[in-house]
Amino acid sequence: xxxxxxxxxxYLPEERGMYKKMKVRELLQFYGELKSSRKVDKEVDxxxxxxxxxxxxxxxIETLSKGMGQKVQFISTIVAKPELIxxxxxxxxxxxxxxxxxxxxxxxxxxxxxxxxxxxxDMNVAEKMxxxxxxxxxxxxxxxxxxxxxxxxxxxxxxxxxxxxxRTSLDNLDGVDKIxxxxxxxxxxxxxxxDHQKILAEIMSxxxxxxxxxxxxxxxxxxxxxxxxxxxxxxxx
Amino acid sequence: MRKILRFVKRxxxxxxxxKGFIIMLxxxxxxxxxxxxxxxxxxxxxxxxxxxxxxxxxxxxxxxLVLNAAEKRNAASVLDKETGKKVQPAYVFEVxxxxxxxxxxxxxxxxxxxxxxxxxxxxxxxxNVLHPEGDQSTFRIKYHGKNxxxxxxxxxxxxxxxxxxxxxxxxxxxxxxxxxxxxxxxLQVEAMGLVTVDEETGEIQxxxxxxxxxxxxxxxVLFFLMFMLVMMGAMxxxxxxxxxxxxxxxxxxxxxxxxxxxxxxxVLGGLLVSLTGASVYVAGGVFFMRRLGLTEFIPFHVIPxxxxxxxxxxxxxxxxxxxxxxxxxxxxxxxxxxxxxxxxVFLPMFIFMPVLQEPxxxxxxxxxxxxxxxxxxxxxRKAAPAGIPAWQPWVGLVxxxxxxxxxxxxxxxxxxxxxxxxxxxxxxxxxxKWAFRG
Numbered sequence: 001x002x003x004x005x006x007x008x009x010x011y012l013p014e015e016r017g018m019y020k021k022m023k024v025r026e027l028l029q030f031y032g033e034l035k036s037s038r039k040v041d042k043e044v045d046x047x048x049x050x051x052x053x054x055x056x057x058x059x060x061i062e063t064l065s066k067g068m069g070q071k072v073q074f075i076s077t078i079v080a081k082p083e084l085i086x087x088x089x090x091x092x093x094x095x096x097x098x099x100x101x102x103x104x105x106x107x108x109x110x111x112x113x114x115x116x117x118x119x120x121x122d123m124n125v126a127e128k129m130x131x132x133x134x135x136x137x138x139x140x141x142x143x144x145x146x147x148x149x150x151x152x153x154x155x156x157x158x159x160x161x162x163x164x165x166x167r168t169s170l171d172n173l174d175g176v177d178k179i180x181x182x183x184x185x186x187x188x189x190x191x192x193x194x195d196h197q198k199i200l201a202e203i204m205s206x207x208x209x210x211x212x213x214x215x216x217x218x219x220x221x222x223x224x225x226x227x228x229x230x231x232x233x234x235x236x237x
Numbered sequence: 238m239r240k241i242l243r244f245v246k247r248x249x250x251x252x253x254x255x256k257g258f259i260i261m262l263x264x265x266x267x268x269x270x271x272x273x274x275x276x277x278x279x280x281x282x283x284x285x286x287x288x289x290x291x292x293x294x295x296x297x298x299x300x301x302l303v304l305n306a307a308e309k310r311n312a313a314s315v316l317d318k319e320t321g322k323k324v325q326p327a328y329v330f331e332v333x334x335x336x337x338x339x340x341x342x343x344x345x346x347x348x349x350x351x352x353x354x355x356x357x358x359x360x361x362x363x364x365n366v367l368h369p370e371g372d373q374s375t376f377r378i379k380y381h382g383k384n385x386x387x388x389x390x391x392x393x394x395x396x397x398x399x400x401x402x403x404x405x406x407x408x409x410x411x412x413x414x415x416x417x418x419x420x421x422x423x424l425q426v427e428a429m430g431l432v433t434v435d436e437e438t439g440e441i442q443x444x445x446x447x448x449x450x451x452x453x454x455x456x457x458v459l460f461f462l463m464f465m466l467v468m469m470g471a472m473x474x475x476x477x478x479x480x481x482x483x484x485x486x487x488x489x490x491x492x493x494x495x496x497x498x499x500x501x502x503x504v505l506g507g508l509l510v511s512l513t514g515a516s517v518y519v520a521g522g523v524f525f526m527r528r529l530g531l532t533e534f535i536p537f538h539v540i541p542x543x544x545x546x547x548x549x550x551x552x553x554x555x556x557x558x559x560x561x562x563x564x565x566x567x568x569x570x571x572x573x574x575x576x577x578x579x580x581x582v583f584l585p586m587f588i589f590m591p592v593l594q595e596p597x598x599x600x601x602x603x604x605x606x607x608x609x610x611x612x613x614x615x616x617x618r619k620a621a622p623a624g625i626p627a628w629q630p631w632v633g634l635v636x637x638x639x640x641x642x643x644x645x646x647x648x649x650x651x652x653x654x655x656x657x658x659x660x661x662x663x664x665x666x667x668x669x670k671w672a673f674r675g
Contacts, residue, residue, distance in 0.1 A: 006492060006493065007493065009492060010492070011488070011489065011492040013485050013488050013489060015484075015485045016484075016485065017484060017485035017486040017487070017488050017489035017490075018484075018486065018489075019251070019486060020484075021251065022251070030243070030247050031489065031493070033243050034240055034243055034244065034490070034493040034494065035492070035493040037239050037240060037243075076489070
């Protein structure tokens, strides 16, 4: 990509790429002006204020905590109002409050017409925020589509259940390929063609069921199915 | 262009807005001229401990001379006449009768006394010093000591014994003592400049007396100034480019800049830093020379050449350093590449003296025409009092311009690939591949 086309792209690297000796405001002005070839003082002030960094404007980058540094790097990515924003693990080093702040900012940018590409290993983030999901595994594209279309490919094969007996009451159930234990909750992957009702009836005969849900697999589960040890074993076989 | 200028501004301000830059600006001349300043400051620092010297005189005619001269010297120079404070060591001579049976044993015994600290040195005068003929070993004057080569007493003895012996020789052939002084008068061949005509009055001007210091000082100062400014502006580019790469700043910058813009910004930033230093030193130098009434020594005709060659040197060396910095992945890589990268600057440092002494020799001429060394060597040749043919700096300048364009092009190609290449130390084969095949 050459010339002005790169000016329409904002890139947030996974590792921080900032001059440690520069002050926060100066750095943001520098990155913004370099990208847009115009003054970006107002935008810098707006974003510093929005991400609660106004008091740190005159501090050097090297004095910032990891989380604050991540927020400054995020502002440097978007301060020139790029049309395409590439965010590589944007929530690294952030506490939940700041995760929400950045998340809101990203959603605002999307509403204002920017296209956002997330590069992330956090399946929850991808599931909650992304319109389209593209997954690369060992250099090959293995998923491409909306969350719904991807989940549809895998079908409603997950029984999410909470019981009095917990994990021990679910041993040796016919028609169950895998059980994922979350402590108070278990996820059962139903073998294709098996009857959910029969499996549920069997569990109810063993223990008291507090709640259950027949669900589509989460992106996290899909990821494991594609890239986990189970998939490796299948591939080897 | 606007992006490059914005990047240049950052690079420039990042360098000059630091206390380190100001300190370096002040300290650099001090460090460069450090040995000269130290010698000047330590000039008056003399060890005033008395120096005991044994004298073994096989000739029998030198001892009295030395003892009398030492007595006079000690009376005149050892104590400060106003304060009475001891400012020089006294020379105390101990006469030792020569052992004609075993010279070596006597020398060993005296040497042992020096080792033990009982003596400072011993002087051995050969038997035939008055008529030095035949066996050379019979008319030698030997001064033995731990540090005899640079010992002031040796010089003092040298300057005293020889005129004395000459006078005796002259009197032996019938020359009167008063005539002997005239005969021995030494006249120095004076170094003079060229006679000129005053443009206003048309009168012939007296040629100016030139000293060795003056002849060497101007070219050497300009030469070392260029060296300092290259160290100030170009040298940091290797390290800073490597840091920008390893700290992922380069990844962010390349989202806004093309690689050639990135490299241009770094080199031009370094150039501005050097020009700032050059302006301060040149303006400061001219100001002080004028204040000291030494305007005639300011080489105004060389200053434009100095700036022209400085700019080309920084762009050329800076491009090499920035491109190699882009190929590095850690400080160790950068350290290993520093010396080869600075070769165009270091080699002239090793050979500048012969070039200055013989600026029109074939060696100096051809080496200064080799573009890597032209800026520094042509400058020192141009500034040398002997002068060089007028066409040579111009040919050198054109050569360097063309070569610098080539180096910038090559450097840009290395930079473009290297800046995003991670892992592994930079190999020469890879760097050459990036340079010529992209």
